[in-house]
Amino acid sequence: MSGGEVKMLEGAENEESVREKLMYMLTHWFGPILGLLAIWLFFAVTAGWEFIGVSNQQLILLQTVVVATAAVGATMIIVSGGIDLSIGASIALTTMTVAWLLDKGAPPIVAFIGGILTGMLVGLTIGSLVAGYIGRVVSVSAALIILVVVKDTTLGWAGAAIIAAVAFTVLLFVGEKYVKRVPISSFIVTLGLWGALRGVSKWVGGNEPIFPDERGWVGDLMTGTPIGNSGWSLPAAGVWIMIASAVVMVFILSYTRFGRHVFAIGSNEKTAILCGINIRRSQVCLYTLAIAFGGLAGILQFSFLSIGDPTTADGYELQVIAAVVIGGASLLGGEGSVLGTIVGALIMTVVANGCTKLGLENYVQQIVTGAIIVAAVALEQWRHGAKIAR
Amino acid sequence: MSSQETLRMRVNGACKSFGPTVALDQVDLDLREGEVHAVIGENGAGKSTLMKALSGAHELDAGQMWLDGSEYHPANPQAGRAAGVSMIYQELSLAQHLSVKENILLGVEPTWHGLMKWKEVRQRAAETLAGVGRPDIPLDAPVNELSNAEQQLVEIARSLATGCRVLVLDEPTSSLTQSDTEKLFALIRRLKGQGVSILYISHFLEEVQAVCDRFTVLRDGASVGGGIVAETSTDQIVAMMVGRDVEEMYPKSEHVAEEVMLSVSDLHGEEDMPHDASFELHRGEVVGIAGVIGAGRTEMLRSIFSLDEVESGEVKVGAYVGPASPSMRWLQGMGMVSEDRKREGLAVGLSIADNVVMSRMDNLGPMGLVTRGGLQSACTPWIEKIPIKCSSAFAKVDSLSGGNQQKVALARLLHSDVDVLLLDEPTRGIDVGSKAAIYKMIDELARGEYGDSSKKRAVVIVSSYLPELLGICDRIGVMCRGKLGTVRPANETDEQQIMREATGTGDEV
Numbered sequence: 055m056s057g058g059e060v061k062m063l064e065g066a067e068n069e070e071s072v073r074e075k076l077m078y079m080l081t082h083w084f085g086p087i088l089g090l091l092a093i094w095l096f097f098a099v100t101a102g103w104e105f106i107g108v109s110n111q112q113l114i115l116l117q118t119v120v121v122a123t124a125a126v127g128a129t130m131i132i133v134s135g136g137i138d139l140s141i142g143a144s145i146a147l148t149t150m151t152v153a154w155l156l157d158k159g160a161p162p163i164v165a166f167i168g169g170i171l172t173g174m175l176v177g178l179t180i181g182s183l184v185a186g187y188i189g190r191v192v193s194v195s196a197a198l199i200i201l202v203v204v205k206d207t208t209l210g211w212a213g214a215a216i217i218a219a220v221a222f223t224v225l226l227f228v229g230e231k232y233v234k235r236v237p238i239s240s241f242i243v244t245l246g247l248w249g250a251l252r253g254v255s256k257w258v259g260g261n262e263p264i265f266p267d268e269r270g271w272v273g274d275l276m277t278g279t280p281i282g283n284s285g286w287s288l289p290a291a292g293v294w295i296m297i298a299s300a301v302v303m304v305f306i307l308s309y310t311r312f313g314r315h316v317f318a319i320g321s322n323e324k325t326a327i328l329c330g331i332n333i334r335r336s337q338v339c340l341y342t343l344a345i346a347f348g349g350l351a352g353i354l355q356f357s358f359l360s361i362g363d364p365t366t367a368d369g370y371e372l373q374v375i376a377a378v379v380i381g382g383a384s385l386l387g388g389e390g391s392v393l394g395t396i397v398g399a400l401i402m403t404v405v406a407n408g409c410t411k412l413g414l415e416n417y418v419q420q421i422v423t424g425a426i427i428v429a430a431v432a433l434e435q436w437r438h439g440a441k442i443a444r
Numbered sequence: 445m446s447s448q449e450t451l452r453m454r455v456n457g458a459c460k461s462f463g464p465t466v467a468l469d470q471v472d473l474d475l476r477e478g479e480v481h482a483v484i485g486e487n488g489a490g491k492s493t494l495m496k497a498l499s500g501a502h503e504l505d506a507g508q509m510w511l512d513g514s515e516y517h518p519a520n521p522q523a524g525r526a527a528g529v530s531m532i533y534q535e536l537s538l539a540q541h542l543s544v545k546e547n548i549l550l551g552v553e554p555t556w557h558g559l560m561k562w563k564e565v566r567q568r569a570a571e572t573l574a575g576v577g578r579p580d581i582p583l584d585a586p587v588n589e590l591s592n593a594e595q596q597l598v599e600i601a602r603s604l605a606t607g608c609r610v611l612v613l614d615e616p617t618s619s620l621t622q623s624d625t626e627k628l629f630a631l632i633r634r635l636k637g638q639g640v641s642i643l644y645i646s647h648f649l650e651e652v653q654a655v656c657d658r659f660t661v662l663r664d665g666a667s668v669g670g671g672i673v674a675e676t677s678t679d680q681i682v683a684m685m686v687g688r689d690v691e692e693m694y695p696k697s698e699h700v701a702e703e704v705m706l707s708v709s710d711l712h713g714e715e716d717m718p719h720d721a722s723f724e725l726h727r728g729e730v731v732g733i734a735g736v737i738g739a740g741r742t743e744m745l746r747s748i749f750s751l752d753e754v755e756s757g758e759v760k761v762g763a764y765v766g767p768a769s770p771s772m773r774w775l776q777g778m779g780m781v782s783e784d785r786k787r788e789g790l791a792v793g794l795s796i797a798d799n800v801v802m803s804r805m806d807n808l809g810p811m812g813l814v815t816r817g818g819l820q821s822a823c824t825p826w827i828e829k830i831p832i833k834c835s836s837a838f839a840k841v842d843s844l845s846g847g848n849q850q851k852v853a854l855a856r857l858l859h860s861d862v863d864v865l866l867l868d869e870p871t872r873g874i875d876v877g878s879k880a881a882i883y884k885m886i887d888e889l890a891r892g893e894y895g896d897s898s899k900k901r902a903v904v905i906v907s908s909y910l911p912e913l914l915g916i917c918d919r920i921g922v923m924c925r926g927k928l929g930t931v932r933p934a935n936e937t938d939e940q941q942i943m944r945e946a947t948g949t950g951d952e953v
């Protein structure tokens with residue numbers, strides 16, 4: 055269940071179940087929000103107006119946007135019982151494709167769509183490997199590599215296409231016939247891609263960042279619109295994109311058959327199989343969809359940086375996972391809340407921003423953030439533990 | 445038995461309860477030095493609880509145990525082992541990646557200030573293996589490269605290396621071939637000659653007759669008889685195992701068998717589980733599958749439902765034949781309840797509603813969406829009809845009692861409106877009230893009188909509890925070691941006949 059939906063259930067049998075439901079609401083929904091409020095109030099009191107000011111609040115939102123948008127996608131992956139360690143590299147790769155497309159003179163809308171497709175392609179790869187379609191992934195990537203390498207030789211495009219087609223057919227045949235299905239855990243797949251995607255990002259730009267001359271509106275997504283001369287401004291498009299992403303994901307997870315299948319797979323894969331759910335197809339779909347949000351986050355990161363940078367978003371994978379976990383999701387799958395995830399991402403930004411405003415050293419912020427992650431998970435464990443003891 | 449004779453182990457009035465469930469109720473047992481003693485009983489008779497009490501995994505509520513004349517009350521399995529009582533479970537407990545020699549001396553490694561004395565390890569491991577008659581097993585091979593039989597031998601060798609005086613073998617032949625079984629019997633006789641006392645737990649009476657000296661029968665947690673194997677007939681033992689009153693909780697009504705709903709012919713599954721399985725199931729009929737645990741009953745249901753691969757043979761559901769998947773089976777009007785409610789049957793972390801609709805998610809909201817109101821109106825009728833005791837359709841399944849959880853699993857089949865119900869141990873581990881409700885439900889489903897629907901259903905039910913099968917089934921088939929015998933009308937057979945077939949002592953082996 056997504057946290058936003060939890061409401062008091064009717065006909066509570068006894069005090070114990072009322073207490074249990076209160077506890078559920080506390081940890082799943084109010085818990086993260088209360089935590090956010092407490093942390094916000096703490097900095098409001100200690101740092102004063104410098105922290106409370108509207109412009110700083112907008113800055114906090116802006117600083118949250120990239121991680122939160124990626125974490126919205128990651129919520130679905132974690133609900134399904136998987137994990138994505140390569141999201142930071144996916145974001146970097148997306149900034150590179152967007153910058154590359156703009157640099158080649160593509161209109162902003164093409165660059166935007168290209169960015170999302172980049173995320174979906176990464177997701178398709180991860181999903182196929184997790185579901186065990188290794189033959190398909192290997193044959194497609196081999197064909198692409200052959201195409202890229204051979205086209206520059208004397209054989210030209212035509213020769214390259216023929217060789218690539220032959221290699222594709224042979225590998226696909228061998229893969230489907232002899233290797234069949236080899237499911238790999240998402241941890242391992244994305245650990246591999248964590249490095250590999252950084253490599254691809256550098257390859258796209260020839261080991262250099264890309265500085266496109268014209269960025270169009272894709273470059274303005276993280277800039278607020280001033281309201282006249284009041285000195286105030288409307289939140290940047292990126293903030294609305296984050297909110298829209300969250301709404302779309304709540305809708306998918308709570309109200310579509312596919313979303314309920316994702317919960318079922320994460321809660322108990324064997325039950326899902328027993329009930330006739332095609333878990334392989336669901337896995338391919340869910341990673342593709344989830345990392346489309348990673349592509350969106352990459353576009354926002356490009357907008358923030360205004361360049362394509364293969365080394366950007368380093369360590370975001372852990373911030374994304376932390377946001378989802380603080381938001382009340384279980385890394386074992388079957389539980390998670392999109393709204394909790396957004397709150398989790400906000401908590402981390404508020405801590406970072408507040409510590410800066412207080413003039414504290416960077417290490418204080420790191421220690422506090424770490425403690426919050428552990429505390430959030432301890433709360434979750436405590437709830438489960440209390441249940442087991444009952 | 446002469447009173448002078450030294451007893452290796454003695455159990456007197458052992459009692460053990462788990463909450464309201466009485467697992468052991470006044471069990472007596474005595475085990476002489478150098479004897480093989482069979483412990484016999486149906487599933488749930490208390491054999492495993494007794495063995496766990498002996499090994500130290502459970503503490504007795506009442507009763508005494510003596511080992512070689514002194515009181516024996518092990519606090520945990522380590523203490524039991526140290527005192528000389530070793531268990532060999534069906535599921536072997538070897539460190540799969542370590543070598544044979546390390547496994548044999550695990551926990552008792554000869555060391556010099558914490559450093560392994562490898563030479564001595566090798567020597568002692570080799571001696572132990574020679575002691576069990578298998579010096580040919582390579583000392584350095586990782587255990588996971590050995591066959592089942594060899595692994596079992598390594599585990600027995602490990603027990604001997606720790607100086608065991610009482611060896612408990614729990615269904616030791618369940619994963620062995622015929623020739624490996626013969627070798628195991630030879631080893632058991634050899635150990636007996638060395639003065640080791642062996643408790644031999646088995647469903648298979650032929651094995652008991654082949655290798656055991658005396659026996660004790662457990663029934664409903666109590667020891668109800670015993671004697672010398674050579675002086676007792678199989679029928680006498682079976683009578684002791686079964687002898688209880690048929691309870692009056694089974695609805696006996698007339699079922700009218702109509703057209704064939706499911707036809708299984710010559711079904712062979714993975715690793716010959718099952719093999720040569722053939723039967724037909726008609727609309728309006730309840731067919732029971734009996735047999736001991738591990739006889740291949742679950743595997744047969746899983747093959748029929750396409751959860752396990754079918755090696756050869758044909759499964760025809762209605763008019764459908766050919767390759768299938770669980771999702772196709774649901775579409776063909778077949779549904780299954782798993783024997784493992786918590787790990788496979790239900791996603792216990794999700795709500796009742798999520799679990800009920802998992803196999804069929806249409807009509808739960810506008811435009812194919814799944815809405816809360818849609819879930820509520822799809823599940824509430826079943827919750828009220830079955831009935832499932834819960835606070836709402838959105839309560840988590842793990843907050844329910846076992847009986848109510850099982851009703852959720854059954855509600856899924858009703859929600860999917862299946863014609864053929866495959867039920868694997870549907871009443872295992874649930875309270876009597878829920879059992880009775882489930883029996884009544886099965887009967888009404890077969891008669892076409894359940895709820896608003898007048899459609900007659902067909903039911904296959906696997907159970908280890910014979911009175912239940914005899915009470916609710918129209919026909920019963922018995923499985924033994926993967927093979928399904930003839931499916932006979934329930935009123936032409938009885939518990940003793942089924943027990944003979946299931947334990948491999950009947951005519952139909």
